[in-house]
Amino acid sequence: MPKLPDFEAWAVFAKVAETGSFARAADDLDMSKATVSKAVSRLEARLGAGLFHRTSRRLSLTESGRGALERAQRILSEGEAVEAETAAQSAVPRGVVRLAAPASFGLLHLAEILPDFLARYPEVSLDLSLADHKVDLVAEGFDLAVRIAQLPDSSLLARRVCDMRVMLVGSPRYFEAFGKPEHPRDLAQHRCFTYANVESPDTWRFTGPAGEEAAVVVSGPLRVNSSESLSASLRAGLGVALQPEFICWRDLKAGALETAMCDWRPPTPALHVVSPPGRLRPARVKVLMDFLVERLAAARWETGL
Incomplete structure (x- = not known):
């Protein structure tokens, strides 16, 4: 398989020819003079022909260098143009x-x-x-x-x-009929709606006011894979559920739902915006x-x- 052209060396050659000096080309390209010289030498070795006549006072193109210069200048200018265009586009949200x-x-x-x-x-x-x-x-x-x-x-x-607070909620009608649970163990006697997209939907975990932990196995007539779909059944007084605040805050504010067991906190997730590495x-x-x-x-x- 043939090697790719040495585009960097061709661009360096074009800059040396443009400035008439290895030192000035190195300044323009933000390279060392040695790096510029090595790039041109590498290109000459690859071509098997000299591109410059070098003396202590003067630098001039050889016949091979003159023949290659126009295309090398295009390589340099096209590279500069594509970088400038891409940088400009990346700076504008598009x-x-x-x-x-x-x-x-x-x-x-x-x-x-x-x-x-x-x-x-x-x-x-x-x-x-x-x-x-x-x-x-x-x-x-x-x-x-x-x-x-x-x-x-x-x-x-x-x-x-x-943080995205999660709370135990039910309707005033439900709590009037069945009472408000005060401890996680009380939930075993309640109609608990569950959310399917967690590791253990039927096991609810809480941390108490003194840091104690409790877990209870719950049951009820409704399991869903979208928490929002519990709202109508909760408002209808058919059960209780652990709901994220971002779903139930309007019902809480309107009085359609109430919180219970406020001293016992379920695990609190957080809202994140994530991106690939x-x-x-x-x-x-x-x-x-x-x-x-x-x-x-x-x-x-x-x-x-």
Whole structure:
């Protein structure tokens, strides 16, 4: 298989010919004079022909050098042009960003703020995928994901936005009929709705006021893979559930739901915006990440507005 042309050496040759000096070419290219000289010598060795006549006072092109100069100048100018164009494009947010998010969170909260992002960055397009299962960012080609979890150590880059409180809730009608549980063990006697997309849906864990831990096996008439779909049954007084605050805050504010067992805290996940490994991100990805962190940190379920 033939070797690739030595594009760097051709560009260095063109710069030496342009400046008429190895030293001046080295200054322009931010290289050492020795590196410039070696690049030209490497090219001459590869060609089997000299490109410059060198004397202590004068540098001039050989016949071979004159014949090669025009194309070498094109290599240099095209390289400079493509770098300048690419750098300019990467500085302006432009193109498609693939974003993954949990379904309920995406419908309730991302959908409300994304119009502002699209208005702010009209040359950016979003490809939004909503699903409650955890996507593989690298394998599935996503640029960013919103995750609500206690993140394990991984190679993904994550920016933490805020805690996402989880609380035990039910309707006033339910608590009037069945009483409010005061301790995790009381939940064994209650109708508990469960969320399927966790490791142990039927085992609820809590930390008490003194740091003590408790776990209880629960049961009930409804299991779902989207927490938002529990809201209607909770408001109807049919059971209790552990719900993220971002889903139930409106019902709590309106009095349609109430909290119970407030001294006992379920595990508290956090909201993160994560991206694949690698520190360099296109401008379109960076501005979306910054926008999500800014807007979600001031979300209404956190401020109570």
